[in-house]
Amino acid sequence: MDRLLTELEADRNPSEQQISQHLARAAGLLGLEGLAVSLVPPAGSIELLFYTGALTAGLEDLQYTQGQGPSMDAITAGRPVLIDDLGDRGTMRWADLLSSVEKIGVRAVFAFPMFLGAARFGVMTGHRTTPGPLGQQQLADGLALASALTGLLTAFAAGAGAAGDFFAMDRDLYHSGVHQASGMVAAQLGISPADALIRIRAHAYQSGHPLAEIATLILTRRLNLAADHPPDHHTP
Known part of the structure; x- marks a missing residue:
């Protein structure tokens, strides 16, 4: 060593x-x-x-x-x-x-x-x-x-x-897709990216699928978390 x-x-x-x-x-x-x-x-x-x-x-x-x-x-x-x-x-x-x-x-x-x-x-x-x-x-x-x-x-x-x-750095991060999906869900639901990530994590855990796979489904519009959660109009 x-x-x-x-x-x-x-x-x-x-x-x-x-x-x-x-x-x-x-x-x-x-x-x-x-x-x-x-x-x-x-x-x-x-x-x-x-x-x-x-x-x-x-x-x-x-x-x-x-x-x-x-x-x-x-x-x-x-x-x-x-x-x-x-x-x-x-x-x-x-x-x-x-x-x-x-x-x-x-x-x-x-x-x-x-x-x-x-x-x-x-x-x-x-x-x-x-x-x-x-x-x-x-x-x-x-x-x-x-x-x-x-x-x-x-x-x-x-x-x-x-x-x-x-x-x-100009370098793709390992969880780049998850970050992008969080931004998309945040915009759809009117919540913060941090709260959006919590919801994506919960969906991944409950469904038993990898987080990256759930992010890909969201980014390709094959999964819409907004369908299960109405937008939060109270979020600043």
């Missing part, structure tokens, strides 16, 4: 492919089967940027759809959230989320907050398909990796001419 951390700190002009390769390598060194990095935008929910595979993306999608989970809690609390066995729910929250996560085969989740100075920058989330805790060295390595990835991502944004701001 020390060698990888040194490489991350020295790489001041990484490509997207290099970042993805670094992430896959880091997952193996931490004894994880997947890693994802999501950032905190100026407003709204966290935005998935890099991930190592379909199962990793599925885990992040479930958290994004329900608006809760280890990744969100790690950002809010500013400390790691370590769930070494999803089958042991005695002291856990997010019961519905954990049930969905188990269905896709994930049994352990480890979320590390990422800081830029004192500001909460994002979260690095890893998973395993078998239960088990991180060792003390793995935990220390995870914290160091989250810090090194923060520097790498700001360097990537700066290299793209965005002055270190990922959300100022």
Whole structure:
């Protein structure tokens, strides 16, 4: 891990492919089967940027759809959230989320907050398909990796001419379709985009379909949430 951390700190002009390769390598060194990095935008929910595979993306999608989970809690609390066995729910929250996560085969989740100075920058989330805790060295390595990835991502944004701001880059975000659908529903119902996102999430959860799929149905006008909800004329 020390060698990888040194490489991350020295790489001041990484490509997207290099970042993805670094992430896959880091997952193996931490004894994880997947890693994802999501950032905190100026407003709204966290935005998935890099991930190592379909199962990793599925885990992040479930958290994004329900608006809760280890990744969100790690950002809010500013400390790691370590769930070494999803089958042991005695002291856990997010019961519905954990049930969905188990269905896709994930049994352990480890979320590390990422800081830029004192500001909460994002979260690095890893998973395993078998239960088990991180060792003390793995935990220390995870914290160091989250810090090194923060520097790498700001360097990537700066290299793209965005002055270190990922959300100022000319780059499609993972949840771009969801954001567009929220805007459409907000206009139809006369509500805020944040409230529109809550309604889209609720529909995705109740229907059992991925949030991105529901967003696509809305954008292609094959699903009209306004048909179930009259416009709110009282919203300023």
